Amino acid sequence: xxxxxxxxxxxxxxxxxxxxxxxxxxxxxxxxxxxxxxxxxxxxxxxxxxxxxxxxxxxxxxxxxxxxxxxxxxxxxxxxxxxxxxxxxxxxxxxxxxxxxxxxxxxxxxxxxxxxxxxxxxxxxxxxxxxxxxxxxxxxxxxxxxxxxxxxxxxxxxxxxxxxxxxxxxxxxxxxxxxxxxxxxxxxxxxxxxxxxxxxxxxxxxxxxxxxxxxxxxxxxxxxxxxxxxxxxxxxxxxxxxxxxxxxxxxxxxxxxxxxxxxxxxxxxxxxxxxxxxxxxxxxx
Numbered sequence: 001x002x003x004x005x006x007x008x009x010x011x012x013x014x015x016x017x018x019x020x021x022x023x024x025x026x027x028x029x030x031x032x033x034x035x036x037x038x039x040x041x042x043x044x045x046x047x048x049x050x051x052x053x054x055x056x057x058x059x060x061x062x063x064x065x066x067x068x069x070x071x072x073x074x075x076x077x078x079x080x081x082x083x084x085x086x087x088x089x090x091x092x093x094x095x096x097x098x099x100x101x102x103x104x105x106x107x108x109x110x111x112x113x114x115x116x117x118x119x120x121x122x123x124x125x126x127x128x129x130x131x132x133x134x135x136x137x138x139x140x141x142x143x144x145x146x147x148x149x150x151x152x153x154x155x156x157x158x159x160x161x162x163x164x165x166x167x168x169x170x171x172x173x174x175x176x177x178x179x180x181x182x183x184x185x186x187x188x189x190x191x192x193x194x195x196x197x198x199x200x201x202x203x204x205x206x207x208x209x210x211x212x213x214x215x216x217x218x219x220x221x222x223x224x225x226x227x228x229x230x231x232x233x234x235x236x237x238x239x240x241x242x243x244x245x246x247x248x249x250x251x252x253x254x255x256x257x258x259x260x261x262x263x264x265x266x267x268x269x270x271x272x273x274x275x276x277x278x279x280x281x282x283x284x285x
Contacts, residue, residue, distance in 0.1 A: 002246055003063050004277050005030030005256035006270050007218070008039075009070075012263040016040050017052045019266075024060035026271050031062050032115075032218075032256035035105060036070040042101040043073070054109050065216055065254055066106040066114040066150075074098055083119020084137035085130050085161055092137050095119075099141045099152075107148040114145070115153045115185040115216055118162040118171075130161055135174050142181045153215045155185035158193040158227040165210055172213070183215030187258065189222035189229055192236050198224070203238060207245040214251060218258045219277075229259055231269060232276045240280040 006028055011019040016039040020031055033053070035042050040049065057064050074094065075081040082091035099116055106114050121130050138152075145152040154171065156163050162171060165184065172179035191197040191206065207214070219242070221235035222228060232239050246255060257273045259266075 002217070002251045003029035003254045004274060005032055005063070005065070005254045006273070007032040007034060007067060007256050007258040007260070009034040009036070009067065009260040010258065010262050010269060011266040012036065012038060012260075014039075014266065017049070017056045020053065020056045020060065020062055022267055023270060024056075024062055026267075026274055028270070028274060029061070029063060030065065030254040030256065031057070032065045032067050032216075032254065032258070033109070033111075034067040034070055035102065036073055040105065041073065042098065042105060045105065050105065050108050057110065063254055064106075064109050064111040065256065066102055066109065066111050068099065068102050068114060068116045069260075080119065084134050085119045085121055085125070086133075087122055087125070092133060096137050096140055100144050103141070103145050103148050103150045103152070106150045112149065113151040113153055113183070113216055115155045116141075117155045117157045118160050118167075120159060121161040131171075131174055134161070134171065138171075138175065138182065139178060142175075142178050146181065151183050151215055152181065153183035153185040155187060155216075155218070156190060156194075157187075158190055163190070163194055164196060165206070168213075184210060184213045185216040185218065186210060186214055187218035187220065188237060188242050189218070189220035189235070189258075190227070192222040192224055193227040195224060198236055203242050204245040204248070207242070207251075208249055211249040211251070214249070214253070216253055217246065217251070217255045219255050219273075220258050229261060231259060231262070232273060239276060240283050243277065243280050
């Protein structure tokens with residue numbers, strides 16, 4: 001059975017160790033941690049805090065995953081800058097370093113995976129060049145993940161160079177022998193935002209098709225064509241069908257709710273989300 005989890009980017013006003021305690025007390029089995037300026041800052045890590053977070057997770061039986069989607073941690077003026085797709089080699093190298101730091105933190109926290117994404121394509125850049133930059137940047141990241149025992153996973157993001165699972169599949173092929181080392185993080189709300197859902201292929205069919213590479217899952221609701229993470233019931237997501245599909249493929253990873261715009265009411269949304277997931281799972285039996 002997969003673990004129900006919550007992303008700390010929806011508890012951005014909490015210290016990471018406090019966020020873990022809140023989520024454990026609610027009954028979550030996992031936490032997806034987003035290092036950010038407010039806690040576990042990758043450029044100003046406090047070893048004592050890292051040790052405390054790991055201890056809390058171990059004491060409470062929480063599985064951890066590491067997310068790399070902090071908006072302004074690398075650049076205070078430009079969201080998610082730089083990516084692996086930038087024109088300047090120095091900028092791409094900064095992103096590689098960021099992912100290496102993320103892998104090291106994941107290993108120190110006892111997490112076995114990180115999630116990352118491709119980035120937004122710079123204007124005017126040809127696809128062939130972008131694919132080359134992305135593959136060249138990911139290879140040292142995959143090497144470091146292998147050395148530290150941390151699985152690296154790509155999350156398709158609406159509006160980015162890779163925004164659908166099909167793009168992930170193409171990236172795996174382009175990486176050649178290293179391709180199988182790159183797992184998939186699937187955000188089900190993104191399938192709605194990109195128009196893959198609702199559509200001719202159900203969520204069950206799409207999850208079944210991805211069962212061979214699915215390592216990590218993000219849960220949120222969304223409206224067609226709009227990349228905005230909504231609470232369950234606020235969009236077009238069939239939560240019950242989604243959870244049932246994960247059960248049917250024998251998925252045993254983490255299913256982490258991601259509500260990054262709801263930190264102002266984070267504990268209440270975490271409690272509400274868990275109750276909705278438990279009700280949906282109860283309906284399955």
